[in-house]
Amino acid sequence: MIDFFIHRPIFASAIAIIMTLAGGICYFLLPISQFPDVTPPQIVVAANYPGASAQVVADTVTTPLEQQINGVPGMLYMTSTSSNDGSSRIIISFEVGYPIDAAALDVQNRVSQAASSLPALVNQTGVTIAKQIPNFTVLVSLDSPDNSVDFASVSNYAYLQILDPLKRLPGVGDVQLFGERRYSMRVWLDPDRMANLGITAVDVQNVIAEQNIQVAGGKIGQSPAPAGTPFEMQINALGRLSDPAQFGDIVLRADQTTGATTRLRDVARIELGALLYSSSVTFNGKESVVLAVFQAPGSNALDLQSRVQAKMDELSQRFPAGIAYHMFYDTTRFVSAAMTDVVFTLLEALVLVVAVVFIFLQSLRTTIIPTIAIPVSLIATLVVMYLFGFSLNMLSLLGMVLAIGLVVDDAIVVVENVERQLEAGLPPLAATRKAMQEVTGPIIATTAVLLAVFVPVAFIPGVAGSLYNQFALTVAISVAFSAFNSLTLSPALSAAFLRYRGESRFALFRWFNTGFHALSHGYARSIARLVRWRWGLFALFLLAIGSTYALWQRTPSTFLPVEDQGYFFVVIQLPDGASLERTETVARRSEEILRGTAGVDFVGSVVGFNFLSFAAQSNSAVQFAVLKPWDERPPEQGASALREAVQPQLLQIPDALVLAFDPPSIQGLGATGGFEFQVEDLAGRSAEALNDATQALIAEARKQPEINPYQLFSTFSTSSPQFDYDLDRDKAKLLGLSLPDIFNTLQIYFGSLYVNDFNLFGRTFRVTLQADQGARASATDLSRLYVRNTRGEMVPLNTLGSFRPTVGPETITHYNNYPSALINGAAAPGFSSSQAVAAMERVARTTLPRDYTFEWTGITYQEIRAGSIAALVFALALVFCFLILAAQYESWSMPFMVLLSVPLALLGALSALWLRGMQIDVYSQIGFVMLVGLAAKNAILIVEFARRRREEGLDVVAAAAEAARLRLRPILMTAFAFILGVLPLMYARGAGAASRQSIGTTVFGGMLVATVLTLIFVPVFYAVIEQWREGLSSKPVGQRREPEAAE
Template identity: 45%
Template sequence: MASVISIVIFLLGAFAITLLPIARYPQITPPAVTISANFPGASAEDAAQAVAAPIEQQLASLQGMLYYASTSSSDGTTTITVTFDVSRNQDLAAVDVQNAVKLAEPQLPAAVRTNGVTIIKANTDILGAVALKSTDPRYDALYLANYMKLYVVDELKRVPGMGDATPFPLRDFSMLLRLDPSKMAQLGVTVGDVSAAVQEQNATNPAGRLGREPSPPGTQFTLPITTLGRLQTVDQFKDIIVRATPAGGLVRVRDIGDVVLGALSYDLEGRLNGGQAAMALMSTRPGANALAVKQGVVARMTELAKSFPKGVTWAIPFDTTPFVTASIKEVLLTLFEAMLLVTAVVFLFLQSWRATLIPMLAVPVSVTGTFLGLYVLGMSINVLTLFGLVLAIGIVVDDAIVVIENVERIMATEGLPARLAADKAIRQVASALVAIVLVLCAVFVPVAFIGGVKGELFKQFAVTIVISVVLSGIVALTLTPALCGLLLKEAVEVNTTGFFGWFNRLFDRGRGRYVRAVGGVLRRPVTFSAAFVAVVVLAGLFWLRTPTAFIPIEDKGYMALSVQLPDAASLQRTRAVVGRVEEVLHGEPAVRNMVELIGLDILSGRASANNTATIFVNVKPWDERGPHDALDSIAARVNAKLGAMREANAFSFNLPEVPGLGATAGVEINLQNRSGMDVREFAQRVQEFRQATAQLPASAGLNSAFRASVPQVYVTVNRESAKARGVSLSDLFGTMQAFLSDLYINDFNLFGKTYRVQAEAQQQFRQQPSDIGRLYVRGTGGAMIPLSALTTLSYRSAPTILSRFNGFTSAQFTGAPKAGRSTGELLDEVEGLVQTQFANAGIGVSYSGQSYQERVSSGDAALVFALGLILVFLVLAAQYESWSVPFAVLLGVPFGVLGALLGIWIRGEPNDVYFQVGMIAVVGLAAKNAILIVEFANELRGHGMPLREAALEAARERLRPILMTSFAFILGVLPLMLASGAGAASRHSIGTGVFAGMLFATSVGIFFIPLFFQIIRGAVDRRRAGHVAPSTGDA
């Protein structure tokens, strides 16, 4: 029966493996909703005040919202991203945001309402980018961008698991009416005239049907009536009649300008390795299998490529899945190495392949069965669940080792046959096994009470450990005794020769010294109690002083670069600087591909500006790079070369470890203007803050794209003169918007899609500030009045991109700590700086991305440990039916905690999520060692053995299983601590803590456990005897 149960668990688990999704992380990215609006011709300040502010006022009370951030640009675009708690359903969140925007719509400008406000569910889990390139000059950037959107993007969106595929650059076709203001003034035509003419003549005009019912008798046909509706060709738009002249002539669009089929916007440009390209930036749906989505993309693009025009090719130049594949592969290799090391340790102690086979059979049943539990609970195969399995390998053999070690001891000392010895052994250790399983499960229960991203990370690990531990307990109570009776020999022979003989003699000598040392500890309770207090104090001090972080920064095989030119630099200048950056990157042999997004700044919330660019860089795989080509080394060399550039500020940065959790893997700090000071005064404070942060001990440099000194032309309208001359102010401002920006009139159809018809001035009329005065508006009596007669020009400074965070004007700073320092230290220093130097001026600080998660969850680990210890205490109290004896077990935990903290201190690692996850396991495993001694000593004491002798005998008899199980676990996690390649930083973090913690708990803590039992059980016995024992000094 036991064998059947184990086989069923194994088979179901193996089948579940084929069904589980694979990803680096589970779905832990906080859901986000993006609001986009356009206010044509508006400045960044105008867009922030007129668009962002009214919408933000309605967002503050949304359920589950963490924070919202908006970016308004000088091209009139406003983007607001609302980020929600990870537990919030994204669909419901989008509905809430949509309702909030509806409430704000009456306050928005008419032009914004006309263009429409877009609300989409943000898919921030970046998968990569598909690119189209052409070797045929006929297929230029405009053609490629529209081909991508028409024939590729929708196909990519249909790939199972695809969240979104966003075309870049967005160069939708547009019918551009490029007007000549001089000719319009000569002919007495205004922008309003052109707009009205296009709306009238470029319209769908239904004309009805002939012969429709009711009709006269004998009607033979019903004929629909059609006429020219929406125009489609350039010539048709050129022939639009704008007005009739007094002499009877007609003024057409061709008489006052030109018409071209162009792009909706030319503010963005996409390039691949220096050549023009059209991109589709892909992101996966929440919970999707990234590897399967990537395979689907390749299959779909391979099929689509068969119909591409000759000379058009495709590629995936930026891809995040190799890191997922490589990191999971490395963890699986670690899993295999851990199994080999655990097997070696077990064989070393048991010295029989038969005996070794028994506990090792528990591993595949427990580990494979864990996948069944993950499938039932809707989880995935990710690095966290695999980390849990690596630790579980060293844990799941423990229960079986305890059983088999006891069986062999009984066979050797009492001469019982294997079957009877197995039956007796399981009766002796069953309660201890149950206690160990319950303790290891109980220590993870508080994880369920942690919310946010950190809680989700903890839960993945905790659920994996709990499932595997429960299965290992079931196997130890059922399959292991049966295998002992079946496989063990009737007589147990102790090796006295060869390597095993030498090991046994060494172990016996070591055990003798250990027992004598424990005896010395038991004779000096005060001295060693004081030493224990010192251990507790040291553990507390190390916990408080160890730098904190959120998630280790990995070599993911890709990075990003930000390029910032001086204020007001043109797109042409930006393109030239990007070319120089490309030359620097080409000089790095490890660089494979560069995806250049000119005009886009992802560090400013994906705002568009002519003087910015973002470059995504993929490097060669880890096994093709030497030690000098680690991503940090490449970035350092690139930054050193870029630092010499005078034309721009360019630097590399790591993308966030959790996709979608902010813009960078470092810190994200939002300096807020909470006093309402003028934006230019705030800019001075931002500059002071930038200079102050450069002096912080933990800062490697913080960067911000906030600028308020961008040169701008300020137009002052003489409103009295305008009204006196019969000029409508709306016409005046509309003329400037149309000629200096663009005017959306209506739509036309092409290739089965709908595109915009826009009016704008020809290039030569929008180059210099003086060109503004050459624009004309109609006044009283139809007179055409130049704007130079109604306006005066001046120069001023203002921001081209204006950010707001939680309703306040803000400047976002991103950066990283110095080598050897943590993000937690840097955030603490920044917070102290703001409090001491800037708070009185009305400046505050808030956090976003990974920094937000790090700050809000900073106290969760201590709470988890405290609750875990309380639950362990309650479980042990129920097990021993005593409120006192459990303390003898729990007092062994500080040794594991101190050891783990010493380990990361020596190695220079911070106290991050992975370390804290490992610490929870150390707490349970340290308690397990204590249980083995306390359980046996308590039993001996119950049979009447004197207290000190019971503690010594328990230490002697339980040393072998403690060392066997502990070193099986310690060596099982050794591959984590020594890892290299993809995902090595995370493995170092979790491996170092559990290795050092269990090593210290095993090598030091086991000397104190008998003392704790003697003190506590002695106090219990004296209380039961009805008297208080005199104080005991050192013997």
């Protein structure tokens, strides 16, 4: 077949052009993303019980829903938060790759089964089910720069004109408003006037429900109608009210004797107010409303951001004067910058590889043949990537960067061997045929080994498997195309264009060639001496293996490196029960510090929101410190460096705990960087007991050197000041009172009550009852509240019970149905996440009481799962590599000779990581797997040629020396092409630099050491093992011939 292409260069070129054109088309069809689809699909179930405490929400809403949802097919784990604002939020995480639509349908069915167990008010407000990644993808703020538009109007403009268009965009899981003041008809009750007039809060509720009602009026003349009826006319019953004046005219009581009436405005202040006043948002110090855009699982974040940007640009054309928007938080900014940097890295690697090839081949005509293999192989790879549903992401592009040094290898081997035959005096066609007879076997062998290494890796499940998948297959596909090109295009072009060049005309090249000729012959002569020193070499090899193991044990590990994503978080926590006003004061101080920090571009704050539990809390806030673009910041202003620099100042803020965090490495796996640790109460004891166990664990864990004490904390607390209303139920019944009326009165006055709806601007808004602010400011206001008994008497609530001060949780969290407390933390400087995880587990086992346990969640859960997978991946790579070699050579000893080079590569990789102070992560683990194939590839070139020379009759040692001499040039050429090709990865800067440095350092060190030591150990081990094998089989030894004679 190869002869066919040698004689048909146009045919071979046409195939390469077709492959390139098809790949070019697929380039524009491939989506772009940071990672493959690695985030576990997540379903969010949300409900609201207005006025209920966290405990009531947990008992009556969250627990019934959890009991039904638990065990839904594909579920990994489930977390829930029940809050004092009446909200319930359950997040169900599924296995990576589980169909999200099927998951949503299963959850929907289970929620429907729980509906009958939920309070009527919860069913009235609705239980929502959303397919979304529970992390913000984009935050859009809306404000009035010149203050010409009041904030309520700005907020409602966002709700009426922006929210729904954004929700309709493809890829959007949900859009939520923060700091909003959505309209509500607020009926602010005056309990003193009501008591004087003998009117109760329940009376007002019932009257509004009765008089604010929409009914169908029917038609005049509707069929069947009398003959001759000329028209049908609609009757509009104007039952639903629409403005404060109409609500104020509602008749609460009418005296039929005197005609006197008591109207709603006589006992209440009615205004078009806001539904919620529990949070506030600022952007660079200015009050704003924020639209938080959540990504739908399986969608592309970059596409989502571009759609949101385009839609906001479109909508902004219709903004009223005085309103503007800012997209101040954009997680895809990092992705775009990182992808751009990777493309530049790819181009830099391409230039370096071509330069190395030219130095060794010393001819533009010769250099262009292996150079052509690079774009053809890489661009053709895009076709298969498109067919497999891949994306252009960090992993696949890093695979292409590393593949540059691989796809050129086979073409280099072909061209170098053809030139060697031309130097021997053969004409081009004959030289190409003879060269291909010698190198076809090694090319197929090395390709098979690389495919054996990478293809099995692609089918590992889970998040780690998804990360390996696209990298592994991208490299495997490009290597396969490279092998195809080296067996078709490269020999065709070699036969057509290569000619014997004679000695180079450039003195520099002549000196290089003379020196290399002397080096190769000296190297060949040294092999015989090294064989005699085999036991010394064997001892050195064992020392190398021992050193590799020692470095493996000493090098810290993590799941993913911490990247400079262009922003960091600040979480603010005040004492339990602190008012929104106090939290806003602390947030302003923190914002001043952040905005005064060099490298920070702008700051957004959401006050009254617990970012870690995603619940409304008056004593919590979160801030987003968005940094200047990467090219505008020096290296010392990286995100982590700025976070560490600003942390001491934030800790000086009085009356609050203010902590800065890196963002999560993968959006959707945790709220912040670091680890997430769940303490679980298996026996269902009190929240106070859970809090005590959690705080004891945190106190002990802060003493561990592996854990950063300043970033270890939990927002779970049971110290929130509360009141228990101790109702004397016997007394209430003796006085003829209705218990539901008593509790509804409490809810209406101190909480709020959603009665029904009204229409405004073509939308439906809520009518809300609540006591005016002066009537619910202290516990003594209980004496101003009355209920009516069956005899029509007004009974004050303070005669039926009293408020008893107590403390309790602001939020109640569950993990996999158990009461739990989330602990957030991070490794101390100089320690890895794996060491911090081990320290937390060690402390938990000795500190937690009986019937308490712990589980990991978020990114740490995936890191622990991936720990065992890494060893499996490496073992699979070795096993498949061994089996492929054994099958190809029909020998069990040959694969051992080849794979003995693998520990040498690992020694180099681990040494490089250790010297640079880096950790073992997913990227370096991918590099380890890649080194199995790379190290084996160089060894195969030596062993294959030695085997051929042995079959031709050379002595074992002479065959090994001859093979080493002949293969030295292509091995060094391909090795240095690869090594220099990864230099841009080693010294990467900007967005995504940590991942590029990790994999670049790993393969650089591994390939450098493996190349040097393989050239020493592999020929010697081949000779020793082959002598031992032939001795066992009594095979006659061929005639000895000195390596220098074989030119």
